[in-house]
Amino acid sequence: MQTDMQEYSSQIRRRRTFAIISHPDAGKTTLTEKLLLYGGAIQMAGSVRARRSQRQATSDWMELERQRGISITSTVLQFEFEGYVLNLLDTPGHQDFSEDTFRTLMAADSAVMLIDKAKGVEEQTRKLFHVCRRRGIPIFTFINKLDRPGRDPLDLLAELEDALGIQSTALNWPIGDGSDFRGVYDLASREVHLFERSEHGAQRASLRVTDLSDPALRELIGCRQHEQLREEIELLEAAGEPLDRERVSHGDLTPVYFGSALTNFGVELFLRSFIEMAPPPAPRMSDSGLVRPEDEEFRGFIFKVQANMDPRHRDRLAFLRIVSGKFERDMSVWHPRLGRTVRLTRPQKLFGQEREVAEEGYPGDIIGLTNPGVFTIGDTVCTGQPVRFRDFPHFPPEHFAVLRNTRVDRYKQFLKGIQQLSEEGVIQLFYERDAARREPIVGVVGRLQFDVVRYRLETEYGVETAMEDTPFRLARWLRTPPGDGHTILWTTGTKLVEDADGNAAALFNGDWYLNYMQEKNPGLELLETSRDLG
Numbered sequence: 391m392q393t394d395m396q397e398y399s400s401q402i403r404r405r406r407t408f409a410i411i412s413h414p415d416a417g418k419t420t421l422t423e424k425l426l427l428y429g430g431a432i433q434m435a436g437s438v439r440a441r442r443s444q445r446q447a448t449s450d451w452m453e454l455e456r457q458r459g460i461s462i463t464s465t466v467l468q469f470e471f472e473g474y475v476l477n478l479l480d481t482p483g484h485q486d487f488s489e490d491t492f493r494t495l496m497a498a499d500s501a502v503m504l505i506d507k508a509k510g511v512e513e514q515t516r517k518l519f520h521v522c523r524r525r526g527i528p529i530f531t532f533i534n535k536l537d538r539p540g541r542d543p544l545d546l547l548a549e550l551e552d553a554l555g556i557q558s559t560a561l562n563w564p565i566g567d568g569s570d571f572r573g574v575y576d577l578a579s580r581e582v583h584l585f586e587r588s589e590h591g592a593q594r595a596s597l598r599v600t601d602l603s604d605p606a607l608r609e610l611i612g613c614r615q616h617e618q619l620r621e622e623i624e625l626l627e628a629a630g631e632p633l634d635r636e637r638v639s640h641g642d643l644t645p646v647y648f649g650s651a652l653t654n655f656g657v658e659l660f661l662r663s664f665i666e667m668a669p670p671p672a673p674r675m676s677d678s679g680l681v682r683p684e685d686e687e688f689r690g691f692i693f694k695v696q697a698n699m700d701p702r703h704r705d706r707l708a709f710l711r712i713v714s715g716k717f718e719r720d721m722s723v724w725h726p727r728l729g730r731t732v733r734l735t736r737p738q739k740l741f742g743q744e745r746e747v748a749e750e751g752y753p754g755d756i757i758g759l760t761n762p763g764v765f766t767i768g769d770t771v772c773t774g775q776p777v778r779f780r781d782f783p784h785f786p787p788e789h790f791a792v793l794r795n796t797r798v799d800r801y802k803q804f805l806k807g808i809q810q811l812s813e814e815g816v817i818q819l820f821y822e823r824d825a826a827r828r829e830p831i832v833g834v835v836g837r838l839q840f841d842v843v844r845y846r847l848e849t850e851y852g853v854e855t856a857m858e859d860t861p862f863r864l865a866r867w868l869r870t871p872p873g874d875g876h877t878i879l880w881t882t883g884t885k886l887v888e889d890a891d892g893n894a895a896a897l898f899n900g901d902w903y904l905n906y907m908q909e910k911n912p913g914l915e916l917l918e919t920s921r922d923l924g
């Protein structure tokens with residue numbers, strides 16, 4: 391028993407569950423591949439270019455992603471490095487898929503913020519940063535593309551503070567820039583890691599290590615670069631923020647690393663420092679108090695649902711993040727939303743597109759559950775005293791279009807498709823109330839999702855569709871539906887609808903129309919999400 395407990399605690403301590411946040415093109419796919427390379431998870435990390443020509447990636451799997459060259463769906467990659475188990479939650483970089491990313495971030499205990507050295511803090515990074523900041527998780531910054539000309543490193547640190555409001559502490563420092571880039575100086579060990587270009591950075595990049603005072607260094611990098619490096623290091627040591635781990639753990643201070651994912655430079659240095667500093671699985675607040683990873687009872691939550699991940703199996707996978715307790719295959723858990731017990735049969739360990747049966751799992755791990763239709767985003771599963779994790783983010787749709795099935799013989803597949811995509815949280819479905827024809831009005835957060843929905847309906851369900859834009863821009867749920875003596879004065883730019891569960895809601899052409907309706911119906915209670923209905 392004692393040894394079981396020891397084994398259990400050591401399994402928790404060695405886990406790191408994290409996500410990489412960045413603006414598209416900052417190099418997230420490239421960095422992911424390189425991390426996997428160090429983790430021994432893939433033998434050869436092909437360069438992104440080679441990978442694109444093969445139209446295949448280790449961490450991207452959807453056809454549409456490959457066609458468009460963007461990452462729109464997220465998956466999970468688990469690998470080991472020096473005794474640690476790393477769960478990397480891959481997030482879509484495209485802004486139209488922010489909700490999926492936001493939800494995935496709920497499952498992470500820390501984040502790596504990837505920044506392009508030439509571009510600095512970009513829009514999508516800013517958005518995702520704020521989500522992490524609100525959750526108070528530690529954020530580690532990797533400034534990428536050092537092999538290319540970029541901005542002054544001191545400027546970039548200043549920008550982190552000005553644009554994001556976070557103080558930073560550089561753990562290594564670049565020597566030279568672009569074609570003059572020579573390597574990095576590690577502030578803690580006072581070692582210089584010299585950069586050597588290897589072909590496409592496909593193998594682990596070799597490092598030569600000396601020390602800042604080594605006369606050979608001056609010779610190697612030249613007087614000018616040597617002088618500049620010494621000046622900058624002096625400045626950092628005198629005026630920079632000291633590394634305060636307590637502040638890092640609350641997300642108040644971000645450790646900064648410089649490197650180049652493409653050429654593989656600085657990635658291993660980063661990884662070593664990261665595993666040592668990033669937190670093990672964190673406790674989570676539930677409606678019955680804090681749930682700690684060490685708690686004996688099993689507790690977890692669903693942060694993502696995805697249909698047809700594997701075209702060969704056509705199944706629906708719910709992604710479960712374990713918060714406490716040990717997971718075992720075939721275990722029975724309580725499902726508070728449904729108010730019944732569910733047996734977790736055929737649980738899957740995920741690695742991008744690949745799966746294997748998960749025999750066991752520990753806090754921090756992500757398990758794929760195949761129970762069809764049982765789970766939706768935000769569900770809790772548990773053993774023992776029932777609890778619910780509630781603080782799940784909500785994303786109001788901002789674009790609405792009527793979707794029509796154009797082939798009568800595929801109507802059943804059409805209904806199944808839109809229902810499954812709505813369970814995934816990709817779309818929200820509304821139907822005009824009391825209309826003669828029940829045509830779905832599809833609500834999405836980003837417009838590109840319309841393309842994805844239609845594409846997926848076609849490829850996964852064999853359904854062709856036509857789409858008609860509507861002027862609606864927001865939805866609200868009605869606490870009390872009209873009828874039974876309760877009347878509502880319907881104003882212009884407004885439509886009465888019901889959601890997929892039959893709840894009464896209204897669509898509005900914009901804020902002005904919402905306010906107008908509210909003015910005309912002072913007692914009318916309009917709710918931002920159907921969850922607020924109770």
Ligand code: G4P
Binds near residue numbers: 416419442538653
């Ligand atoms: P993403 O997932 O964040 O969208 O970025 P991805 O890894 O796909 O990288 C975007 C581009 O940046 C890729 O170029 C990739 O090779 C390049 N890149 C990533 N890391 C580095 C780096 O450290 N140094 C340099 N020089 N480039 C890097 P691409 O789209 O294939 O081609 P191109 O845009 O360079 O022509």
